[in-house]
Every structure is written in C-alpha cells, then in structure tokens.
Amino acid sequence: MTTIKTAMPGVIYRRPSPEEEPFVREGETIEEGQTIALVEVMKNFNEVKADQSGRLTRFLVEDGDEVAISQDIAELED
Structure with missing residues (x-):
C-alpha cells in the first residue's frame, strides 16, 4: 500500500467543480498521472x-x- 501526497498546502477539492462528479471514487482503478484532486492556493x-x-x-x-x-x-493499492 502506498499513499498519494500533496505537493503544496491549501484547500483540497475532490471534484473539478461543486456540480460535477469527483475525479475518482474510492475503489476505482487509476492510472499514473491521473488527476485525483485539486489543491487551491x-x-x-x-x-x-x-x-x-x-x-x-x-x-x-x-x-x-x-x-x-x-x-x-489517499491510499493506493498496487
């Protein structure tokens, strides 16, 4: 099990906008380089x-x- 870390401080958002679906949901498979969240600074x-x-x-x-x-x-399972 590995973790995904932030590169900067700020407020985290798991959706591109409040009306849209999350970038990714728990249990989904993701690809290297895939956006999983936004940090607002x-x-x-x-x-x-x-x-x-x-x-x-x-x-x-x-x-x-x-x-x-x-x-x-976030936690990521290989």
Whole structure:
C-alpha cells in the first residue's frame, strides 16, 4: 500500500467543480498521472496527480479540508 501526497498546502477539492462528479471514487482503478484532486492556493487550482497506477482504496481527507505540504491524502493499492 502506498499513499498519494500533496505537493503544496491549501484547500483540497475532490471534484473539478461543486456540480460535477469527483475525479475518482474510492475503489476505482487509476492510472499514473491521473488527476485525483485539486489543491487551491490563493485562488489558483493545482492538480494532484497519481504517481503510479493502482486501486484507490481510501481518501484520508474530505472535500474542502486544509492540507499541508507532503500530507497523505489517499491510499493506493498496487
């Protein structure tokens, strides 16, 4: 089991916009480089991408949570 971490602090969003579906849901298989969330820093949105392929087993943060640099935000099963 590996984790996906943030590269910067800010507010995390698991959807591209409030009206849209999440980038990915728990239990789904994701590909390396796939966007799984956004981190907002001073009105700029930065993509959080998967470092590797696998099954996203669990998010460790909720939509709208504040995150720190290198914080684990999701667990990934190889």
